Amino acid sequence: MKKDSERRILLGRVSGAFGVRGELKLESWTEPRLAIFNYQPWILRSPSGQESEISGVRGREAGKTLVATFPGVDDRNVVESMRGTEIHVARSALPPPKSDEYYWVDLEGLDVRTVDGGALGRVSHLFSTGANDVLVVRGDRERMVPFVMDEFIRSVDFEANLVVVDWDPEF
Structure with missing residues:
Protein backbone atom coordinates (compact mmCIF):
# COMPACT_ATOMS: atom_id res chain seq x y z
CA MET A 1 0.00 0.00 0.00
CA LEU A 94 -7.07 16.38 2.15
CA PRO A 95 -8.42 16.89 5.66
CA PRO A 96 -8.94 13.82 7.84
CA PRO A 97 -12.32 12.20 7.20
CA LYS A 98 -15.07 12.54 9.80
CA SER A 99 -15.86 9.64 12.10
CA ASP A 100 -17.49 6.78 10.13
CA GLU A 101 -16.54 8.44 6.83
CA TYR A 102 -13.81 7.16 4.53
CA TYR A 103 -11.93 8.29 1.47
CA TRP A 104 -12.32 5.57 -1.15
CA VAL A 105 -8.58 5.61 -1.82
CA ASP A 106 -7.93 4.68 1.83
CA LEU A 107 -10.13 1.56 1.50
CA GLU A 108 -8.48 0.30 -1.69
CA GLY A 109 -6.15 -2.62 -1.00
CA LEU A 110 -7.67 -3.58 2.35
CA ASP A 111 -8.39 -7.27 2.94
CA VAL A 112 -12.05 -8.25 3.13
CA ARG A 113 -13.36 -11.01 5.38
CA THR A 114 -16.85 -12.12 6.31
CA VAL A 115 -18.13 -11.92 9.89
CA ASP A 116 -17.41 -15.69 10.03
CA GLY A 117 -13.76 -15.07 9.09
CA GLY A 118 -13.95 -16.23 5.47
CA ALA A 119 -11.55 -14.42 3.14
CA LEU A 120 -13.27 -12.74 0.17
CA GLY A 121 -10.28 -10.91 -1.29
CA ARG A 122 -9.15 -7.29 -1.39
CA VAL A 123 -10.92 -4.01 -2.05
CA SER A 124 -10.26 -3.20 -5.71
CA HIS A 125 -12.22 0.03 -5.88
CA LEU A 126 -15.57 1.62 -5.06
CA PHE A 127 -18.24 3.24 -7.17
CA SER A 128 -21.47 5.08 -6.53
CA THR A 129 -24.89 3.93 -7.68
CA GLY A 130 -26.67 7.03 -6.46
CA ALA A 131 -28.51 5.01 -3.80
CA ASN A 132 -25.28 3.95 -2.08
CA ASP A 133 -21.63 3.29 -2.70
CA VAL A 134 -20.46 -0.20 -3.67
CA LEU A 135 -17.28 -1.93 -2.50
CA VAL A 136 -15.74 -4.03 -5.29
CA VAL A 137 -13.87 -7.00 -3.80
CA ARG A 138 -11.56 -9.12 -5.94
CA GLY A 139 -10.50 -12.56 -4.75
CA ASP A 140 -11.41 -15.93 -6.22
CA ARG A 141 -13.98 -13.85 -8.11
CA GLU A 142 -15.35 -10.32 -8.09
CA ARG A 143 -18.02 -9.41 -5.53
CA MET A 144 -19.91 -6.16 -5.13
CA VAL A 145 -20.88 -5.32 -1.56
CA PRO A 146 -23.10 -2.30 -0.84
CA PHE A 147 -21.12 0.06 1.39
CA VAL A 148 -23.82 0.39 4.03
CA MET A 149 -22.32 0.64 7.52
CA ASP A 150 -23.74 -1.74 10.15
CA GLU A 151 -25.90 -3.58 7.61
CA PHE A 152 -23.26 -5.01 5.23
CA ILE A 153 -20.05 -3.26 6.34
CA ARG A 154 -19.47 -4.27 9.95
CA SER A 155 -16.06 -2.69 10.55
CA VAL A 156 -13.15 -0.95 8.89
CA ASP A 157 -9.81 -1.41 10.66
CA PHE A 158 -6.87 0.36 9.05
CA GLU A 159 -4.42 -0.97 11.67
CA ALA A 160 -5.36 -4.55 10.73
CA ASN A 161 -5.73 -3.67 7.02
CA LEU A 162 -9.21 -5.24 7.19
CA VAL A 163 -12.84 -4.67 6.26
CA VAL A 164 -15.33 -7.07 7.86
CA VAL A 165 -18.55 -7.59 5.93
CA ASP A 166 -21.81 -9.37 6.61
CA TRP A 167 -22.02 -10.92 3.15
CA ASP A 168 -22.79 -14.38 1.81
CA PRO A 169 -19.61 -15.62 0.07
CA GLU A 170 -21.80 -17.42 -2.47
CA PHE A 171 -23.46 -14.19 -3.56
Missing part, protein backbone atom coordinates in the same frame (compact mmCIF):
# COMPACT_ATOMS: atom_id res chain seq x y z
CA LYS A 2 1.36 3.43 -0.91
CA LYS A 3 2.12 5.86 1.87
CA ASP A 4 -0.32 8.79 2.15
CA SER A 5 2.35 11.17 0.81
CA GLU A 6 2.54 9.10 -2.40
CA ARG A 7 -1.13 8.29 -2.81
CA ARG A 8 -3.21 10.45 -5.08
CA ILE A 9 -6.88 11.17 -5.29
CA LEU A 10 -8.62 11.98 -8.56
CA LEU A 11 -10.71 15.09 -7.92
CA GLY A 12 -11.80 16.08 -11.40
CA ARG A 13 -11.08 16.44 -15.09
CA VAL A 14 -10.73 19.16 -17.71
CA SER A 15 -13.79 18.84 -19.94
CA GLY A 16 -13.06 21.58 -22.47
CA ALA A 17 -12.69 25.27 -23.15
CA PHE A 18 -14.92 28.03 -21.82
CA GLY A 19 -14.96 31.13 -23.99
CA VAL A 20 -11.97 32.35 -25.97
CA ARG A 21 -9.64 33.69 -23.23
CA GLY A 22 -8.16 30.39 -22.08
CA GLU A 23 -10.62 29.49 -19.35
CA LEU A 24 -11.28 25.80 -18.80
CA LYS A 25 -14.46 23.86 -18.07
CA LEU A 26 -13.94 21.33 -15.28
CA GLU A 27 -15.75 18.33 -13.89
CA SER A 28 -15.34 18.27 -10.11
CA TRP A 29 -16.07 15.29 -7.90
CA THR A 30 -15.64 17.18 -4.64
CA GLU A 31 -18.58 18.07 -2.45
CA PRO A 32 -19.34 20.93 -2.84
CA ARG A 33 -17.87 21.01 -6.32
CA LEU A 34 -16.12 24.37 -5.80
CA ALA A 35 -14.05 22.75 -3.02
CA ILE A 36 -11.75 21.35 -5.72
CA PHE A 37 -9.97 24.73 -5.69
CA ASN A 38 -9.16 24.36 -1.96
CA TYR A 39 -6.86 21.39 -2.56
CA GLN A 40 -3.74 22.55 -4.37
CA PRO A 41 -1.19 21.97 -5.82
CA TRP A 42 -2.83 19.86 -8.48
CA ILE A 43 -1.07 17.07 -10.29
CA LEU A 44 -2.31 17.20 -13.88
CA ARG A 45 -2.21 13.95 -15.84
CA SER A 46 -2.79 14.32 -19.58
CA PRO A 47 -4.57 11.60 -21.57
CA SER A 48 -1.13 10.58 -22.92
CA GLY A 49 0.17 10.11 -19.35
CA GLN A 50 2.34 13.21 -19.03
CA GLU A 51 2.25 14.78 -15.58
CA SER A 52 2.81 18.30 -14.34
CA GLU A 53 2.07 20.20 -11.15
CA ILE A 54 0.16 23.48 -10.95
CA SER A 55 -0.77 25.87 -8.14
CA GLY A 56 -2.75 29.07 -8.06
CA VAL A 57 -5.73 27.81 -10.05
CA ARG A 58 -8.79 29.98 -9.56
CA GLY A 59 -12.37 29.05 -10.33
CA ARG A 60 -16.03 29.95 -10.29
CA GLU A 61 -19.40 28.53 -11.14
CA ALA A 62 -21.07 29.65 -14.36
CA GLY A 63 -24.53 28.12 -14.32
CA LYS A 64 -24.09 24.35 -14.34
CA THR A 65 -20.46 24.66 -15.40
CA LEU A 66 -17.34 24.98 -13.27
CA VAL A 67 -14.88 27.41 -14.89
CA ALA A 68 -11.18 27.59 -14.01
CA THR A 69 -8.28 29.88 -14.83
CA PHE A 70 -4.84 28.25 -14.86
CA PRO A 71 -1.84 30.54 -14.32
CA GLY A 72 -0.04 31.12 -17.62
CA VAL A 73 -2.84 29.64 -19.75
CA ASP A 74 -4.70 32.20 -21.85
CA ASP A 75 -5.06 30.47 -25.21
CA ARG A 76 -8.14 28.50 -26.22
CA ASN A 77 -6.03 26.13 -28.36
CA VAL A 78 -3.87 25.23 -25.35
CA VAL A 79 -7.03 24.60 -23.35
CA GLU A 80 -8.50 22.39 -26.06
CA SER A 81 -5.33 20.30 -26.02
CA MET A 82 -5.88 19.78 -22.28
CA ARG A 83 -9.33 18.18 -22.69
CA GLY A 84 -9.46 14.93 -20.70
CA THR A 85 -6.61 15.92 -18.37
CA GLU A 86 -7.17 14.46 -14.92
CA ILE A 87 -6.81 16.57 -11.77
CA HIS A 88 -5.19 14.71 -8.88
CA VAL A 89 -4.03 15.83 -5.45
CA ALA A 90 -1.82 14.12 -2.92
CA ARG A 91 -3.89 12.24 -0.33
CA SER A 92 -2.03 14.22 2.35
CA ALA A 93 -3.61 17.45 1.00
